[in-house]
Amino acid sequence: MKIRAFLLLGLACTLLAVWGTPVSAHDSLRSSTPAKNAVVSGLDHIELEFSAHVSFPVVILHDAAGHRFESGTPRTDGPTVTEAVAGPLPSGSYTVAWRVVSSDGHPVEGEIPFTVRSSSTSPGRAAPSAGARATAAADSGGQSGIPGWVWAVLAGLVVLGAAALLSGRGNKRAEKDEPS
Incomplete structure (x- = not known):
């Protein structure tokens, strides 16, 4: 179950890195x-x-x-x-x-x-x-907006939290299914 959660996390981070940055960039x-x-x-x-x-x-x-x-x-x-x-x-x-x-x-x-x-x-x-x-690329002159890397980090944290939640639920189910 943990391997599946980490694979999901890796896939989500890769997708955000590929599509997330250009969308939020001015x-x-x-x-x-x-x-x-x-x-x-x-x-x-x-x-x-x-x-x-x-x-x-x-x-x-x-x-x-x-x-x-x-x-x-x-x-x-x-x-x-x-x-x-x-x-x-x-x-x-x-x-x-x-x-x-x-x-x-x-x-x-x-x-x-x-x-x-x-x-x-x-x-x-x-x-x-x-x-x-x-x-003048180094100085874009006072542009505003949230950089793409901030969105990627936030999305990664959300995915990591969701993976931890799903992993916890899987362990509780396994404990209930075990005979005493």
């Missing part, structure tokens, strides 16, 4: 231009790439004083969101605040801080520095 930010904490010499657009198709994007670019620099409305092309930047950015600290609706219907949001250091010898806007376009 789309995440894979990369951005500019990257988190990048130092750029200028910026003419913001690009956010997500792990899946997103919709209803909101992108706000502001400096430390709260002045906004985005231009127009963000455009979506599958998993990529692009936003134009209004005019050349003066040197200083900036933040890209973003919010999208994940492919599972839940809102996901985050922030990407970066710095502009304008070169006094180069006129106009320059492209982002070499390090500006990098993956």
Whole structure:
């Protein structure tokens, strides 16, 4: 009886590991231009790439004083969101605040801080520095939700409790069936 309970537990944990995690996961930010904490010499657009198709994007670019620099409305092309930047950015600290609706219907949001250091010898806007376009996977920027591993652990504990209950009932039946 105990072997059957452990096999049931193993099967349940395997099924949860395979199907449970993707179901509870929201789309995440894979990369951005500019990257988190990048130092750029200028910026003419913001690009956010997500792990899946997103919709209803909101992108706000502001400096430390709260002045906004985005231009127009963000455009979506599958998993990529692009936003134009209004005019050349003066040197200083900036933040890209973003919010999208994940492919599972839940809102996901985050922030990407970066710095502009304008070169006094180069006129106009320059492209982002070499390090500006990098993956932001390690920082999904304030996403909310319960991680998949938490659900897997909770489900495992429920299955373990059920197996212990079933195992206890089997032992009581065996004791009643034995002649005295």
